[in-house]
Amino acid sequence: MTYLIALDRYRHFSRAAESCGVSQPALSAAIRQMEAELGITIIRRTRRFNGLTDEGKRVLEWARQTLAALDGLRQEAAFAQEVAGGTISIGLMPPAMQTIPLLLESFRTAVPGLHIQVRMGSSADTIHRLRQQQLDLGLVYLDQIPDDSPFDTLPLYTEQHVLVAAEPLVLPAGRQDWSSLADLPLCLLGPEMRSRQIVDAAFRGAGISPGIVLETNSLEVLYGELLAGRLASILPVAALPTHTGHARLQVRPLGPCAAPEVGLVRLASSLPTALSTRIWNTAAGVNMHDVFTIG
Structure with missing residues (x-):
């Protein structure tokens, strides 16, 4: 696609190839391969470049839009790497209430412009809200998350x-x-x-x-x-x-009793956002085992 745009701009195979940093045969071969894959003729050929066919002009427009979208995606990815802000909602069960100051401090350090919403509720209520995509994260008892559930889990500490x-x-x-x-x-x-x-x-x-x-x-x-x-x-x-x-x-x-793991939960995604990834990784680095263990 880049070669085709360069060829339309320079109207000359050699100059287009030079602008793309490739040889003229490589550029010509790439365009011929595109024609073969699409099953159309893109370039009017004599002994020199003689313009684009009507089909070629449509392919050129498609190529420009695609490369513009790709450039926007790259810019978005670069911005996301910085994760300058955003909003994240967290469901919190009351027995884990004192974890939230530690998490919020760590999240704000990692993402200074972060806006955070905290909703109190039982583990079951938080899990339901996560399924309904009303929350981004939940702090719950991990043994209440089935093995085949659509969630990622991150253990934080063992309840005592x-x-x-x-x-x-x-x-x-x-x-x-x-x-x-x-x-x-x-x-x-x-x-x-x-x-x-x-x-x-x-x-x-x-x-x-x-x-x-x-x-x-x-x-x-x-x-x-x-x-x-x-x-x-x-x-x-x-x-x-x-x-x-x-x-x-x-x-x-106290003497022995059940000691379930408490941790963060989120809906699994093949493409988590940069903000979600930054928050998740930040939480993984917070040491809660020592803080919430006595004697």
């Missing part, structure tokens, strides 16, 4: 549950067994939440019925009771109220 309380409640030092919590007044997340289901399974495994005083799907409500020292709680490390600056908060590791 801990016992937490504030004065005047006083917790014993060291790691706590589930069986030792039977008489402790507790505020827990609602039973519909996956994090709570993990806690319930651990209590059943220990053969005890916990003293649950409050159940809520709101972390803010739970934090109010917890930080007032009225009730203890069992939470993932990534859901602890670190933003309060409460100096008397006591955190104790």
